[in-house]
Amino acid sequence: MQPLPKNGSLVRAERMQLTLMASALACLALSLLFGFLAALYYIPGLSARAVKAGISLVQLRPLHTTFASGWLFLGAVTAVHKYLADEFGTPTNGEARRFRLQMILWGLAGLAAIITLPLGITSGREYVGFHPSISALIAAGWLLFAWTFFARVGPGFFRRPVYVYMWAAGILYFLYTFAEAHAWLLDGIWKRPVADLQIQWKSCGALVAAFNQMVYGGLTYFGAKHSGDERIGHSRTAFALFGVGLLNSLTNYAHHTYHLPQSHSIKWIAFAVSMLEIILLLRLLQEVSSALRNRRRPLWERVNITERLTALAKHWNVFLLTLALAISVPPWNALIHGTHVVMAHAMGSELAIDTYILLGLFAWVLVTIFPKRETQLRIIHSPRVARAILGLNLSLIGLVTTLLISGLTTGVQRALGQPMPHWLDYFPYGLLLFGSGVALFLMVILLTWLPLFRRPAAHKSWDLGTDPLPTPPPPH
Numbered sequence: 001m002q003p004l005p006k007n008g009s010l011v012r013a014e015r016m017q018l019t020l021m022a023s024a025l026a027c028l029a030l031s032l033l034f035g036f037l038a039a040l041y042y043i044p045g046l047s048a049r050a051v052k053a054g055i056s057l058v059q060l061r062p063l064h065t066t067f068a069s070g071w072l073f074l075g076a077v078t079a080v081h082k083y084l085a086d087e088f089g090t091p092t093n094g095e096a097r098r099f100r101l102q103m104i105l106w107g108l109a110g111l112a113a114i115i116t117l118p119l120g121i122t123s124g125r126e127y128v129g130f131h132p133s134i135s136a137l138i139a140a141g142w143l144l145f146a147w148t149f150f151a152r153v154g155p156g157f158f159r160r161p162v163y164v165y166m167w168a169a170g171i172l173y174f175l176y177t178f179a180e181a182h183a184w185l186l187d188g189i190w191k192r193p194v195a196d197l198q199i200q201w202k203s204c205g206a207l208v209a210a211f212n213q214m215v216y217g218g219l220t221y222f223g224a225k226h227s228g229d230e231r232i233g234h235s236r237t238a239f240a241l242f243g244v245g246l247l248n249s250l251t252n253y254a255h256h257t258y259h260l261p262q263s264h265s266i267k268w269i270a271f272a273v274s275m276l277e278i279i280l281l282l283r284l285l286q287e288v289s290s291a292l293r294n295r296r297r298p299l300w301e302r303v304n305i306t307e308r309l310t311a312l313a314k315h316w317n318v319f320l321l322t323l324a325l326a327i328s329v330p331p332w333n334a335l336i337h338g339t340h341v342v343m344a345h346a347m348g349s350e351l352a353i354d355t356y357i358l359l360g361l362f363a364w365v366l367v368t369i370f371p372k373r374e375t376q377l378r379i380i381h382s383p384r385v386a387r388a389i390l391g392l393n394l395s396l397i398g399l400v401t402t403l404l405i406s407g408l409t410t411g412v413q414r415a416l417g418q419p420m421p422h423w424l425d426y427f428p429y430g431l432l433l434f435g436s437g438v439a440l441f442l443m444v445i446l447l448t449w450l451p452l453f454r455r456p457a458a459h460k461s462w463d464l465g466t467d468p469l470p471t472p473p474p475p476h
Helices: 012-040 044-052 057-088 093-119 132-153 162-180 193-227 230-234 236-256 264-294 305-328 330-336 340-369 373-380 383-416 422-454 456-460
Strands: none
Touching (some): 012 057, 012 093, 012 422, 057 132, 057 162, 057 193, 057 340, 093 132, 132 162, 162 193, 162 236, 193 230, 193 236, 193 264, 193 340, 230 236, 236 264, 264 305, 305 330, 305 340, 305 383, 330 383, 340 373, 340 383, 340 422, 373 422, 373 456, 383 422, 422 456
């Protein structure tokens, strides 16, 4: 257990968690900014001006994907540090020093990416488009994080809940796949284009699998702790998801490489394992949602953002499971490969599942740091955040629908050898409209929570002299 802090002060572990959350949300904001600029690039008149100004989609896309990945990984790392503090108490001085160094390394990597990518200093690779020297900073910081994690959970590892196994697999697998993503630096790979493509897509798929393990671990952990039902961390569904997710980490790349020479059995194994993972994730989301609904809640709690986001992630998972089934069937994959259907699935998965889960996790962590009722009602679980989530979800529905219509039309017309219909010329405006809505409502949530990061002690203190909120009437 952590020592009790003075009124309004933060203990070391809480400062570390706030630092991680602030960094993750900063990555999310930067990803939204670069994504918005990339969406503007689809407007013909604006794209011409952007090119004249020296800004191209080739520069914007790696910036967008880099900081989107940073958001997902840092969000999951927040859950790990929350667990370490809850389970092992105050971080040691050595852990605190490693934490500061890892955050400095990751901060330098982000700053270097912002500076170098617009200058055209790039590897040209998917998800690791930055210069390899930036990759070295990221890997060094990750090794420090891994050191802290395994030093703590190593003793008695095989008696720990499943989310510890998920994080352990995600941490190790990230290091392996991140190194594999740089295999193109070897002459033997660089001179073999087909092998280079195979390894590039394999490493990209495996990187996604790594952060899936990290996010799933966070979902299982906060579901167990927030609901008070520790059985979630030991459930058969959670362990099955871990096992299948681990297997999928080794196979899920294959249905991204249908267009490359490989055995059909590999393609079908990848398809089957991926579908099983999604089904098990749905089952775990159902378990967590059920446990959250059944938890004992304060009488004054009107809305709980964690529960609302988890429920939305569950419903989106049903839709994305159906879409994944469709686009992973080889003949249909050939129809939509390279169209906006793939983008719809990717953005839907990262926003409607991973981002919803992480925002729900952050709301729960913030509540544990700021237990004051007024702070929770006015900021963390405020009506403004609840309205923003509604707007975010509606915008995301519009965005995914727009991308699906555009991608399906493009795929069918391309297969038929027919020209694209003229109404597709309006697609960029729909993309810009709904994409702007997603960015706007996410920023509303971030700005609503911002005071907690700027003046944490003020919002944690119990003696600010502010008028307390009136106690709501008891439920009928």
